[in-house]
Amino acid sequence: MNLLEVKDLTITDSKNGEIIVENNNFILKKNSCLGIVGESGSGKSMTVKAILGLTNPWLKITGSAVFDGQELVGLKGNTLRKIRGRRICMIPQDAMTSFDPLYTIGYQMIETFVENLGLSKEQSKELAISSLEKMLIREPEQVILKYPHQLSGGMLQRCMIAIALAMEPDIIIADEPTTALDSINQKEVVEEFVRLRELTKTSLIFISHDLGVVQHLATDLLVMKDGICVESGPAEKIFRNPSDEYTKYLIDTRIHLTESFIQSMKKEEVM
Numbered sequence: 001m002n003l004l005e006v007k008d009l010t011i012t013d014s015k016n017g018e019i020i021v022e023n024n025n026f027i028l029k030k031n032s033c034l035g036i037v038g039e040s041g042s043g044k045s046m047t048v049k050a051i052l053g054l055t056n057p058w059l060k061i062t063g064s065a066v067f068d069g070q071e072l073v074g075l076k077g078n079t080l081r082k083i084r085g086r087r088i089c090m091i092p093q094d095a096m097t098s099f100d101p102l103y104t105i106g107y108q109m110i111e112t113f114v115e116n117l118g119l120s121k122e123q124s125k126e127l128a129i130s131s132l133e134k135m136l137i138r139e140p141e142q143v144i145l146k147y148p149h150q151l152s153g154g155m156l157q158r159c160m161i162a163i164a165l166a167m168e169p170d171i172i173i174a175d176e177p178t179t180a181l182d183s184i185n186q187k188e189v190v191e192e193f194v195r196l197r198e199l200t201k202t203s204l205i206f207i208s209h210d211l212g213v214v215q216h217l218a219t220d221l222l223v224m225k226d227g228i229c230v231e232s233g234p235a236e237k238i239f240r241n242p243s244d245e246y247t248k249y250l251i252d253t254r255i256h257l258t259e260s261f262i263q264s265m266k267k268e269e270v271m
């Protein structure tokens with residue numbers, strides 16, 4: 001079943017007439033993961049922000065994005081805010097800036113659950129701890145007492161994923177969630193997303209410029225370049241037999257990078 005159906009989504013900067021994203025089309029099926037890939041500035045973030053009504057007012061959005069039977073393009077105020085908070089959750093690039101430095105992680109998780117799920121403070125605290133446990137975070141009772149600066153970027157990102165998990169949304173959108181992390185934390189966070197997909201029936205849109213990251217998760221792919229979708233379809237098929245030159249380039253660079261990484265690891269082993 002299609003959960004989100006995007007048709008001819010176009011974003012134009014009304015200040016200068018520049019087209020930022022042109023005629024984007026894709027479908028997110030229930031219980032699937034759509035990977036949106038492409039280099040920086042190709043329009044990946046803009047595409048999802050437009051769907052969620054998070055773009056600046058001078059950007060004109062045309063086309064359609066139907067979520068569970070409801071058109072999102074042109075939807076205003078409270079209705080969209082409710083969908084955004086509860087049914088579609090967005091995990092940002094940098095968790096460090098998403099948490100308020102003045103409050104503990106627990107306080108912020110509890111506030112979110114009280115407000116969005118209508119739970120009591122006590123129930124919200126229990127949910128905070130159990131959702132951190134599901135993300136295999138050790139000593140969650142201690143973690144919720146910490147302030148953001150006392151935790152690593154990877155840990156904060158895992159807390160973000162735990163919040164999204166607890167909200168049980170229909171869709172989680174993760175916008176380059178590993179970009180701000182070092183490679184060890186990146187690997188861990190990707191593993192959390194794999195676990196999240198196994199634990200829940202939540203559908204996922206995972207944005208990344210790194211095909212290697214997406215490869216572990218995506219069931220479907222959308223490849224973007226200069227605001228245009230150059231290729232889309234089942235991930236396995238695209239990885240096996242890409243039809244677009246740019247997709248081929250992305251896959252080749254990825255293979256090259258992986259090979260040089262393996263070679264450098266071998267060298268270190270010899271030394």
Ligand SMILES: Nc1ncnc2c1ncn2[C@@H]1O[C@H](COP(=O)(O)OP(=O)(O)OP(=O)(O)O)[C@@H](O)[C@H]1O
Pocket residue numbers: 013020038039040041042043044045046047056059176209
């Ligand atoms: N507020 C804005 N007004 C006008 N143009 C914008 C605005 N924000 C971004 N853009 C432009 O839109 C284009 C697409 O940006 P977008 O952030 O979607 O790219 P991206 O593929 O997500 O890149 P990244 O991986 O760096 O996040 C860029 O050329 C950018 O300069």
